[in-house]
Amino acid sequence: MMKENPSAGSPASKPRVGLFVTCLVDLFRPTVGFAAVKLLEDAGCVVEVPTAQSCCGQPAYNSGDRAAARALARQLIAAFEPFDYVVAPSGSCGGMIKHHYPHLFDDDPAWQARAERLSAKTFELVSFLTDVLGVEQVEARYTGVVTYHDSCSGLRELRIKHQPRRLLASVEGLSLREMEEAEVCCGFGGTFCVKYPELSNRMVGEKAARIVASGADTLLAGDMGCLLNMAGKLQREGATVRVRHVAEVLAGMTDVPAIGEPG
Amino acid sequence: MHPTSQTFKANASAALHDAALQRALKNLKSGFPGKRAAAIAKLPEFDALRDAGRDLKNHVLEHLDFYLERFEAQVTAQGGQVHWARDAAEANRIVLDICRAVEARTVTKGKSMVSEEIGLNDFLAANGIEPIETDLGEYIIQLRHEHPSHIIAPAIHLNRDQVADAFHAHHGQYGFTERNENPRALMSEARQVLRQRFLNADVGITGANFCVAETGTTVIVTNEGNGDLTQILPRVHIVLASIEKIAPTLEDVSTFLRLLSRSATGQEITVYTTFSSGPRRPEDVDGPEQFHVVLLDNGRSGMLGGEFQDMLRCIRCSACLNHCPVYGAIGGHAYGWVYPGPMGSVLTPQLIGVDIAGALPNASTFCGRCEDVCPMRIPLPAMMRHWREREFERHLSPAGFRFGLRAWAFFAQRPKLYQSVTRIAARVLRWLGGRNGRIKSLPLAHGWTAWRDLPTPQGQTFQQQWAARQEKRS
Structure with missing residues (x-):
């Protein structure tokens, strides 16, 4: 499927990727996990999914429970250390491992060293495909006008901006129409959306209005949390915009109903 | 100022349903961020300047005692006086003593967030001295008996008709009997009312954007010129500054100024940048007879060497407020104390206690825009997270939430x-x-x-x- 495939040489040279599925993809949207596997395999990777994984620990970390966050980080580090790369279909979880894990162990040099080694080989899915593997296009079809929401962690912690847009440009039948303020938070914020529901609602309400105003028929983003939030709001307001994770479109796996759609 | 941060959630809810406030907040969102972006686009070395500013302030904070003493020595050498205030009560007392010594009846004030922090206006008024705010925004909210809702645009929560109402209600005594909504006319009205008050004031109080250790100079940046009239016309000039406002040299001030005005209003430089070095010298044509600097600690020295030290780099530009989706949704008053937005969510728990202001560092999605735009590269989300950790350790977070998290x-x-x-x-x-x-x-x-x-x-x-x-x- 991939036209550019620099790593697809002999099987021995294939990079071994541990897929960190993320808790939201695991529970809500397995299709995204399979899309990730497909994209990675098409790009010449050997993909494995360690069973000893659950959550990266971000909810605990951002709630001030450092002990629980550390316990979850140690679990993930141990499970993923053997791989050449760790890839997650989420900028938020990817950012947690890449930027925050080393800080979790500021007073524990041995674990900090392990966290730093893991950090160096951890990537968000789309930036891994483009920035690390050099993938420049995909062979997929999607008929529609899409708009892309830049999820905060991916954008500001991992600098993911042009990578998904570049790959989307190679999808046949797809055109991209930017919404206004694509870089402004959708109001999800993990536990924020239940701790401050009224504020969160205001933010996602404004986001939904921007999405509808763009005139796109499909909303894409790279993080399930944001996607569930925006899909839930759009649907509550009766908007007809379909919502999908960007990996689904890039992998050509759009035959399943969109997020929150009947089926 | 009595804090209402404990009821942040209810404050926020009320703000979301306040139609006039929501109308006013639209102006904020369409104004500052765009102007900042345009100004920065014209300065390719902006990120390098941010690094320089960060490093400079880190250096100052590592040697704060040295620079503060140097600053005091230079102020004294020029005939001025430095007063050290441990907390708000001490600072207020010092200002009052200076005012009483010259039998002051009215005091004009340039914009100063530190004076808000110590509650100076109420304190002076309670002691028979009338404080008069001269920054237009501050003047408007003083008429309305309000506090600033933004650190550089104190009346940003108001619309033109509300300003017109306030002027109409208060300016009759000065002969302005007609209600006016024209911005230019409103400004001219305020100018005429304030002119006489400038001339009559016994003491002028300003803040300081920077205190220059090399020269004993204090610096303010303004756009209205009211700061100059406040500090030049009365016999006594009092500068209120917190201890972290130090810049080692005048050269360093220029680094900070380039960052400050662009990050704040998108200006390359503010209309007025005023340097004050001591009282009037014999050869000077104008200036005050006395020059006092009140240096306020109020909990800041406790931040040195700890996980909140980086917050002391803040130069109060307000970029974090202007880009914060939460601030943009509810404005500043909902935060319940002096400093709103992301910088306030870090600073307020330090200054009034995390048990009172604990809701503030939780009211963030950690979207990271504040850190992204901060000219001093302050890791604001990381420090809000540190507060959440303190709360969790002290069992201040709600029991149900803790149970859910544990499970x-x-x-x-x-x-x-x-x-x-x-x-x-x-x-x-x-x-x-x-x-x-x-x-x-x-x-x-x-x-x-x-x-x-x-x-x-x-x-x-x-x-x-x-x-x-x-x-x-x-």
């Missing part, structure tokens, strides 16, 4: 058990959603479903499907 962490640390639970959860949620693919109402997730549908899981979890696929493959 979730228990399962998450046992992947096998976790996966069997998620398998069930996926099926139950799917069943609840029926054919719709989404849930309209879920009692345990009311915070979510009150305003949004909850998309249901696709069916089996990924791990379940993956295991089945691996089995088939082998």
Whole structure:
């Protein structure tokens, strides 16, 4: 499927990727996990999914429970250390491992060293495909006008901006129409959306209005949390915009109903 | 100022339903961020300047005692006087003593957030001295008996008609009997009223954007010129500054100024940049007879050497407020004390206690825009997280929330058990959603479903499907 495939040489040279599925993809949207596997395999990777994984620990970390966050980080580090790369279909979880894990162990040099080694080989899915593997296009079809929401962690912690847009440009039948303020938070914020529901609602309400105003028929983003939030709001307001994770479109796996759609 | 940060959630809710406030906040969002972006686009070395500013301030904070003493020596050498205030009460007392010594009846004030922090206006008024705010925004909110809702645009929560109402209610005594809504006319009205007050004032009080250790100079940046009239016309000039405002040299001030005005209003430089070095010298044509600098600690020295030290780099530009989606939704008053927005969410718990202001560092999605635009590269989200850690350690976070977090962490640390639970959860949620693919109402997730549908899981979890696929493959 991939036209550019620099790593697809002999099987021995294939990079071994541990897929960190993320808790939201695991529970809500397995299709995204399979899309990730497909994209990675098409790009010449050997993909494995360690069973000893659950959550990266971000909810605990951002709630001030450092002990629980550390316990979850140690679990993930141990499970993923053997791989050449760790890839997650989420900028938020990817950012947690890449930027925050080393800080979790500021007073524990041995674990900090392990966290730093893991950090160096951890990537968000789309930036891994483009920035690390050099993938420049995909062979997929999607008929529609899409708009892309830049999820905060991916954008500001991992600098993911042009990578998904570049790959989307190679999808046949797809055109991209930017919404206004694509870089402004959708109001999800993990536990924020239940701790401050009224504020969160205001933010996602404004986001939904921007999405509808763009005139796109499909909303894409790279993080399930944001996607569930925006899909839930759009649907509550009766908007007809379909919502999908960007990996689904890039992998050509759009035959399943969109997020929150009947089926 | 009596804090209302404890009721942040209710304050925020009221703000969201305040139609006039919402109208005013639209102006904020359409104004500052665009101007800042345009100004920075014209300065390719802006990020290098941010690094320089950060390093410079870090250096100052490492040697703060040295620079503060140097600053004091230079002020004294020029005939001025430095007063050290441990807290708000001491600072207020010092200002009052200076005012009383010259039998002051009225005091004009340039814009100063430190004076808000110590509650100076109420204190002076209670002691028979009338404080008169001269910054237009500050003047307007003083008429309305309000506090600033923004650190550089104190009346940003107001609309023109509200300003017109305030002037109409108060300016009759000066002969302005007609209600006016024209911005230029309103400005001219304020100017005429304030002119006489400038001339009559016995003492002028300003803040300081910077205190220059090399020369004993204090610096203010303004756009209205009121700061100059405040500090030049009266016999006594009092500068109120917090201890972290030090810049080692005049050269360093220029680095900070380039960052400050662009980050704040998108200006390359503010209309007035005023340097004050001591009282009037014999050869000077104007200036005050006395020059006092009150240096306020109020908890800041306790931040040195700890996880909140980086916050002391703040130069009060307000870029974090202007780019914060939460501030943009509710404005500044909901935060319940002097400093709103992301910088306030870090500073307020330090200054008035995390038990009072604990809600503030929680009211963030950690979207990271504040850190992204901060000219001093202050890691604001990381410091809000530190406050959450303090709260968690001290059991200040709500019991129900802590229990939920603990229960979730228990399962998450046992992947096998976790996966069997998620398998069930996926099926139950799917069943609840029926054919719709989404849930309209879920009692345990009311915070979510009150305003949004909850998309249901696709069916089996990924791990379940993956295991089945691996089995088939082998």
